[in-house]
Amino acid sequence: MAAAAARADGQEKVIAAAKHIVSSLATSKNAAEDMIRILSGFDNRLSTINDLFAPSSDRSGGGADVDGDGHDLSVAELRLEAAQKVVLRWDASDSLLWESCPEDAEEYLAAVDCLISLAELSISTGAGAGAAEDLVGRAEIALQMAMSRLGEEFRHLMVRNAVPLDSNDLCSSIRRLSLSFASDSGDAIEDFESSVDDEHHHHQPTPQQEEGSPEDRSGSSLMDDRNLDLIHPEVVADLKAIADRMIEAKYDREHRHVYCTVRRDILDECLSILGVDRISIEEVQRIEWRMLDDKMKKWIQAVKIVVRVLLWGERRLCDQILAASEELREECFAETTKGFVMQLLNFGDAIVICQRSSEKLFRILDMYEALADVLPDLHALFAADPKDLICDEADGILKRLGDAVKGTLMEFGNAIQKEPSRKPTQGGEIHPMTRYVMNYVKFLVVYINTLNILLDDGGVCGTDEGCSEGWENKNTDGENFENMTPLGRRMLLIISYLESNLDEKSKVYEDGAMRYIFLMNNILYIVNKVKDSELGRLLGDHWIRRHRSQIRQYATSYLRTSWTKVLSCLKDDGYGSGSSSSISKVALKEKFKNFNMAFEEIYRVQTTWKVPDPQLREELRISISEKVIPAYRSFMGRFGGQLEGGRHGKYIKYTSDDLESHLSDLFEGLPGLTPRKKT
DSSP states (O other): OHHHHHHHHHHHHHHHHHHHHHHHHTTSHHHHHHHHHHHHHHOGGGGGOTTSSOOOHHHHOTTOOBOTTOOBHHHHHHHHHHHHHHHHHHHTOOSOGGGSOHHHHHHHHHHHHHHHHHHTOOOOSSTTHHHHHHHHHHHHHHHHHHHHHHHHHHHHHHHHTBOOOOHHHHHHHHHTTTOOOOOTHHHHOSSTGGGTTHHHHSOOOOHHHHTOSHHHHTOSOOHHHHTOOSBOGGGHHHHHHHHHHHHHTTOHHHHHHHHHHHHHHHHHHHHHHTTOOOOOHHHHHHSOHHHHHHHHHHHHHHHHHIIIIIIHHHHHHHHHHTTTOHHHHHHHHHHHHHHHHHHHHHHHHHHHTSOOOGGGHHHHHHHHHHHHHHHHHHHHHTTTOSSOHHHHHHHHHHHHHHHHHHHHHHHHHHHHHHOOOOOOOGGGOOOHHHHHHHHHHHHHGGGHHHHHHHHOSSSSSTTOTTHHHHHHHHHHTTOOGGGSOHHHHHHHHHHHHHHHHHHHHHTTOSSHHHHHHHHHHHHHHHHHHHHTSTHHHHHOHHHHHHHHHHHHHHHHHHHHHHHHHHHHTTOOTTOOTTOOOHHHHHHHHHHHHHHHHHHHHHHHHHTSSBOOOHHHHHHHHHHHHHHHHHHHHHHHHHHHHHHOSGGGGGGOOOOHHHHHHHHTTTTBOOTTOOOOOOO
16 A cells, blocks of 8 residues: 555656646747657656646647637647557557556556547637547547447456355355245145145244244345445446446447446346246246246245345446446446346246146245345335336236235135045044145244235135135134134135035044044144144134034034943843843843943944044043943942853953953054953
8 A cells, every 4th residue: 555655646746747847848839749759758648637738828829729619739639649549559459458557557547538538629610620620530539449448348347357156155145134935834735645744744834934924034134235246346446437438438328238238147147046047938837846846946035135135236336337327327227137137027927827736825925925025125226217117017926926825725725625535534534635734724824924915805705615605604603703814714714614524524434433533533633733823823712612612522422323332231121130030131141242242343443443632532531431331330230240150151251440441442543453351
């Protein structure tokens, strides 16, 4: 820094001395010319001193030619020759000015300043008009040559000093904004069968997702990444110096072409780095889901990076380099970025018109939130665009993405109502559809704020098929439907569709008791998913209490259907406890025989049934024990003595403890068990 300051101070002293010498010797035109030639030979920069000869009546007199402003044309001629000499020397060179020493660049810019000044001379109609016109013409030719050189120099500086960006750089930049795009719920939910082991295989929503709104998930501070340098800062001043000259010389169109061409290519490369390729609507329609899902995830990330990092970087670069012209700044920014942004938006438009399917919903929601999150930035970035094309397109795609979300949800509800499978689940287990639907809606609640906005269409529940019926059912069941949030109402309807379908599926079981086991398993699974997630707050405590009561009703129906026959065998039918008649013994033997057969049949069948929830399984066993064991113990106490011992004892196969032990084997889903003999 000290050396540079000393050098600058020395140059100023040389120029000051030269001015003094010329001023002292400028008694005639020839003396001035001779001195300028001497000094120019010493240092070309001395020939570009614009105020070397201040216009004066003395200097313009004595027959010297002047331009329309009274400038001495002989001095202007000398300045032109010196500037031409600099321009021609570099025009013949294959070297680059800004790769040479800084003094060369300074000299060239000074020559350009001189040419701009000369090209702007006004021409009078006096005696020197022809000479002045010739001089201006020559200055314009030299200036054109200089502008071509500066354009190339600008191009090389921009390309060579572009900050190299790779996917790691861009992704780490966006991570600093605390953004998260991991909505992996869409990965695991693809069909009913894939959701059977959902408790173990589904990815949980990220903490950022649980925060709720797109704003929450996008972080709070953007300044660091809006200030990401796309060009090495040390050359910005040089680029601005070139741009200033080209703008002043009215070569702004040529400069815009160079600027936009270079930056467009670099931005296109950034899209490739981010994995966003040019893809037609037809290709999007044909692409396999796994590959499309990957492209959607990359798009979600790219939208944030493009707007929050690259576009703000481009805006700052334009403001720095093209500070001399507000109009050119806006033109260059728009021309550089519009194609880049439109390519990004076109993919979103293609997704909107794809065939709807439930597995795409989470990705479409992520796309909606990502675009909604950056939309204020887009409006700020393109605020000066009179046609507002980018913002209008982005607004339109955001609306269409929202419509796709609502349409997919509507079709999802209709699909649940019409799901046709009637194959019973083994052992009355939880149906795959129940797992699928409940995990689906559980992960939908991650988008609670967005979905409340999208579903708040002023109606009770939108345009779902069967919606009116669903509304009436919920209303008569006591749900405060109208006071629920839009998402709460939609979740209530979807779950009601699921319950109705499950009720129909339960009718395929020939064994009435198994039907109630199936309904208990599935309704309890639904209740637990609601209770253990944000769904509980959406649907309310009343909904949970009502469904728990429904499970208890199913349990009562199961006991009545399954164990009535067994308990009927333990009725005394008016037998006296003291009777020893053969008729009484025969009847008692038949009673015990029928009890044993009925109990063993239930044991054989219901040990194969499955109740996955341990609490429900234990509650059912306790309920059975409370009905069967006391009745059996009472019957044994009154009549067992009449058959114990001898050949009649074989009819009493089980003690009360045996039965208690056997009941603990029920609902384990273990086929092939047979009751154990009396201990």
